[in-house]
Each structure stands twice: as structure tokens, then as C-alpha cells.
Amino acid sequence: MPTTPSRARKWIKSGLAIGERNKIGVFYVQLLREPSGTKTQKIVVGTDRGKAFTGIAFQSKLATIVLFHACLPGFYKSKKTRKDRQSVTGKMEKRAELRRTRRGQRINRKVAFKLRNHREKRFNNRRQNKLPPSVKANREMELKILIEMSKIIPVSEVRDESCGGNSKRNGRRYISCNNWSRMV
Structure with missing residues (x-):
């Protein structure tokens, strides 16, 4: 369970415990x-998702144990260029740009349009029901923080703040610890 820093230092100094980092x-x-x-x-763990940042708090009745202000990987901003190569969205744009240039190099433009060598699409990747890569990277980072912290803190419940939802619970969606352990 959480302890005071002075007590933890005494335990380490006397050899009752060792300090670790996750x-x-x-x-x-x-x-x-x-x-x-x-x-x-x-x-209880509470998460508050934002577009560029996520707040995660581990809290007991007595005190707040730890707070995280996570800078999400999909939104690292670079002031050098308009296209941000560090973010997930910037990487996806760059990948599409490189793919378009490679496909353009294979076409023999001296031949009539109907006889040109256009590659057929290999599979139907035009479905619109998948999660965008930037959102997926953000949620995976949040989940990684929750998993790592649950290894050292006994979490009993995870509460996720989301917009909308049940008015009886003030727009908050609760995830019980049993459901959360299945997600992990």
C-alpha cells in the first residue's frame, strides 16, 4: 500500500526493502x-481523456496517490514544418505521400492510358469502421500506464470520464475492476 517517503527511505536504509522503477x-x-x-x-483510478493530453489519477479515500498528465503520442507538435513528422497523423501522411510517389514511378506515360500498368488494389481497405491510428496509439498509451501502475498499486476500480452517457451518473461511464481485468 502507499507509504510516506520518509518511511520508505528508512526501509531502504535498514535493508527491509529495495527501491525499484517500473x-x-x-x-x-x-x-x-x-x-x-x-x-x-x-x-480508484480515474481517467479524463482529452484530444492532446490525458489525465490519470490514482486515488484512495484519504489521499491522491499519483497523478499523470500524459502527452499523447498522436499530438507531438513540431514548430519546424507544417507536416508534423513526429505525430502519428504526420507519419501516416508521410507514408501515403511516399506510396503515391512510388506508384507514380511504375507508370509508363508514353503508352495510352488504357494500356498503362496500373496495379489493382490488393484488398478492400476502404472500410470506414476501423479506429484511426492516432486514436489507437493514444488509447494504447493510456492502457500501458494503467497496466504498469496496477502492478504496483492494488486497483479496485477504474472510472473513465466520457462525454454524454447516463444522466444518473453525471455523464460518467464506470468500468468495474472485473471488466477492466478482462481488458488487460
């Missing part, structure tokens, strides 16, 4: 022996 850089303390108690607090 994949997203959060420092935590790992006990080297069995804890004195096994009671856990009810910890």
Missing part, C-alpha cells in the same frame, strides 16, 4: 519480507 519511470519500494498487515485500501 517501465514508465515511477519509483516504488519492494519489501524483502512479508508485510506486517495485508489490509488494502480501496483505490
